[in-house]
Amino acid sequence: NEESPLNFIEHIIEEDLSSTHSKDELRFRFPPEPNGYLHIGHASSICLNFGLGESYGAPVNLRFDDTNPAKEEQEFVDAIKKDISWLGYEWDTECYASDYFQQLYDWAVQLIKDGKAYVDSQTSAQIAEQKGTPNTPGTASPYRDRSVSENLELLEKMKNGEFGEGEHVLRAKIDMASPNMLMRDPVMYRVLHKHHHRTGTDWKIFPMYDWTHGESDYIEQVSHSFCTLEFLPHRELYDWFLDQVYDDQKLRPKQREFARRNLSHTVVSKRKLARLVEEGIVTGWDDPRMPTISGLRRRGYTPESIRNFADSIGVGKRENLIDVSHLEFNVREDLNKKAPRVMVVLDPVKLVITNYPEGETEWLEAENNPEDESAGSRKIPFSRELYIEQEDFKEEANRKFFRLTLGKEVRLKNAYIIKGESVVKDAEGNITEIHCTYDPESKSGSGSEASLRKVKGTLHWVSAKDALEVEVRLYDRLFTEPSPDTHKDTDFMEFINPNSLEVITGYAEPGLKDAKPEDKFQFQRLGYFVVDKDSTSDKIVFNRTVPLRDSWAK
Numbered sequence: 001n002e003e004s005p006l007n008f009i010e011h012i013i014e015e016d017l018s019s020t021h022s023k024d025e026l027r028f029r030f031p032p033e034p035n036g037y038l039h040i041g042h043a044s045s046i047c048l049n050f051g052l053g054e055s056y057g058a059p060v061n062l063r064f065d066d067t068n069p070a071k072e073e074q075e076f077v078d079a080i081k082k083d084i085s086w087l088g089y090e091w092d093t094e095c096y097a098s099d100y101f102q103q104l105y106d107w108a109v110q111l112i113k114d115g116k117a118y119v120d121s122q123t124s125a126q127i128a129e130q131k132g133t134p135n136t137p138g139t140a141s142p143y144r145d146r147s148v149s150e151n152l153e154l155l156e157k158m159k160n161g162e163f164g165e166g167e168h169v170l171r172a173k174i175d176m177a178s179p180n181m182l183m184r185d186p187v188m189y190r191v192l193h194k195h196h197h198r199t200g201t202d203w204k205i206f207p208m209y210d211w212t213h214g215e216s217d218y219i220e221q222v223s224h225s226f227c228t229l230e231f232l233p234h235r236e237l238y239d240w241f242l243d244q245v246y247d248d249q250k251l252r253p254k255q256r257e258f259a260r261r262n263l264s265h266t267v268v269s270k271r272k273l274a275r276l277v278e279e280g281i282v283t284g285w286d287d288p289r290m291p292t293i294s295g296l297r298r299r300g301y302t303p304e305s306i307r308n309f310a311d312s313i314g315v316g317k318r319e320n321l322i323d324v325s326h327l328e329f330n331v332r333e334d335l336n337k338k339a340p341r342v343m344v345v346l347d348p349v350k351l352v353i354t355n356y357p358e359g360e361t362e363w364l365e366a367e368n369n370p371e372d373e374s375a376g377s378r379k380i381p382f383s384r385e386l387y388i389e390q391e392d393f394k395e396e397a398n399r400k401f402f403r404l405t406l407g408k409e410v411r412l413k414n415a416y417i418i419k420g421e422s423v424v425k426d427a428e429g430n431i432t433e434i435h436c437t438y439d440p441e442s443k444s445g446s447g448s449e450a451s452l453r454k455v456k457g458t459l460h461w462v463s464a465k466d467a468l469e470v471e472v473r474l475y476d477r478l479f480t481e482p483s484p485d486t487h488k489d490t491d492f493m494e495f496i497n498p499n500s501l502e503v504i505t506g507y508a509e510p511g512l513k514d515a516k517p518e519d520k521f522q523f524q525r526l527g528y529f530v531v532d533k534d535s536t537s538d539k540i541v542f543n544r545t546v547p548l549r550d551s552w553a554k
C-alpha cells in the first residue's frame with residue numbers, strides 16, 4: 001500500500017541499495033527557504049528526511065535555499081534551526097545555497113562556453129509570450145544566438161551590477177519546442193539589487209531555484225532529494241542541469257517526489273501565514289492559533305505528538321487534506337501520559353458546605369497522574385467554600401444528569417461526597433451560592449466504608465479562599481472552512497473565524513503559582529493546558545492546547 005508510512009520512498013532507496021548505491025553513500029537533506037517559519041506541512045518533510053536518516057544511519061543536511069534576497073531573513077534561519085532541534089532532529093551539516101554562488105557562477109560561465117546558455121535582453125513579459133503553449137512550440141529569442149564572448153561579457157556585467165533589475169537574464173539553451181514548458185530555455189539568473197542576509201551586496205545576480213537545487217544536491221553529494229509533487233515536471237530540468245556538470249566519479253543525486261500534506265481549518269503556506277502576521281490577524285508567527293511549529297509549541301504540543309502525527313499520516317503520492325482532529329488526537333494521546341492533573345474552575349459558582357467547620361483548611365492528597373505512578377502526588381487545600389463549574393449544577397435535572405442537583409449526591413474529586421441542599425439567588429433569580437452538606441466519613445483514599453460508596457458523578461473544584469486567579473486563553477479554529485485556500489472566487493482571508501480566541505479568568509489550585517512557561521497540565525474534566533510565555537509573577541497565563549474530547553466529532 002503506497003500510503004503506508006514511508007513505504008514507497010523506502011522502496012526507492014531499497015532498490016538503489018540493491019543496484020547502484022552502497023549504504024554509506026546515502027545522504028538526505030531538508031531544504032527550507034528562510035522566508036518564514038516552519039509549519040506542520042514542513043514537519044512531514046522533516047520527519048521523512050530525518051526519519052530516513054535515522055533508519056539508514058545516513059547523514060541529513062539542513063540546507064537553506066536562500067536564493068531570493070527579497071524575502072529571506074536571518075530571523076527565519078534562526079527560527080527554522082530552533083524548530084528542527086526542538087522536534088528532536090540533528091542535522092549533519094548546515095548548508096546554504098548562497099555558499100555555492102561562486103561555484104554556480106563558474107558553472108554558468110562554462111555553460112556559456114559550451115553554447116548552452118545565453119543572455120536574453122528582453123523583458124520578462126516578452127519572454128513569457130514566446131514560451132508558447134504546451135501544444136505549440138515557443139519562439140526563439142532574438143538573442144538566442146549571441147556569441148559566446150558577448151554572453152560572457154554581459155553576464156559579468158550583470159554580476160558586477162552594471163545593469164538594472166529586469167534588463168537581462170541568463171537562460172539555458174535547451175529546447176523551445178519541448179513538450180515540457182520548463183525545458184523551453186528556462187531562466188538561470190536574474191539581476192537583483194537587494195541586500196542578501198548572508199552575502200550582503202556581493203552579488204547582483206541570483207540563481208533561480210531550478211539552477212540551484214540540483215547543483216546544490218550534487219555539491220553536497222545528496223543521494224536522494226525528496227521534494228513535493230509540484231516539482232515532478234522540474235525533474236527533467238534537474239537532470240539536464242546535472243548532466244552539464246556531472247563527473248561520473250561522483251555520486252549523482254536523484255530527485256523524487258511525494259505528496260504535500262495539508263491540514264484542515266488552516267493554511268500551510270509560508271506566504272499565506274505571513275499575511276496573517278502582517279495583517280495583524282494573529283500576534284505573530286508563534287501565535288498559538290498558527291499551524292507553525294513555533295505556534296504549536298506555544299499551544300502546548302509536544303515534539304512527540306507532532307512526530308507521531310507525521311508518521312501516522314505517512315508519505316503518499318496523492319495530495320490530501322488531513323483533518324486537524326488527527327493532530328489533536330495525537331497531542332491528547334501524548335499529554336494523557338505526561339501531563340500532571342490539576343483542578344481549575346473556569347466558570348465558577350460558589351459552593352458552601354454548611355456542615356464543614358468555618359475557617360478550617362484541610363490539605364488533601366491528590367494523585368498527579370493516574371497514567372504514571374512515578375508522577376507522585378500533591379496536597380491541595382479543602383475548605384468550607386469552594387468553586388465548582390456552573391454547568392455542573394442544576395436545580396432540577398433528569399436522571400441522566402450525573403452532576404450536582406438538589407437532594408442528590410456527587411463526589412468532589414480527591415475529597416468528599418456531598419449532597420445538594422438549597423440555593424441562594426439574587427434579585428434576578430441567578431444562583432449565587434449552592435448550599436450542600438458533606439459526609440465526613442467519605443474522604444477519598446481513607447478506605448472507610450463511606451469512602452468506597454459508589455456515587456454517580458465526580459466534580460472538580462477549588463477552595464475559594466485559596467484559589468489562584470489565572471488568565472486562560474481558549475482557542476478555536478482559525479478558519480471556519482476546512483479548506484479555506486481552495487475556494488475559487490474567495491480569498492482565504494474571508495474565512496477567518498472571528499471567535500478564534502476567548503480570554504477568561506480561571507480559578508486554579510494554589511500550587512500552580514510555581515508553573516513555568518511550557519509546563520503542561522491536564523485541567524481535570526476540561527482539557528490540556530500549557531503555561532504561556534506572557535505569564536508574569538503576578539499572573540499566570542494558560543493556553544488551552546485541546547479540550548479533553550473532540551467537541552467537533554458528532
Ligand code: ATP
Nearest residue numbers: 031032033041042044045227228260261268269270
Ligand atoms: P511554503 O509554500 O509554505 O513556503 P515551500 O514548499 O515553498 O512551502 P520550502 O521552505 O521550500 O517551503 O520547503 C522545504 C521543504 O518542505 C520542501 O522540500 C517542501 O517540499 C516541503 N514542504 C513544504 N510544505 C509541505 C507540505 N505541506 N507537506 C509536505 N512537505 C512540504
Ligand code: MG
Nearest residue numbers: 031032033065
Ligand atoms: Mg520552496
Ligand code: MG
Nearest residue numbers: 033035270271
Ligand atoms: Mg514557498
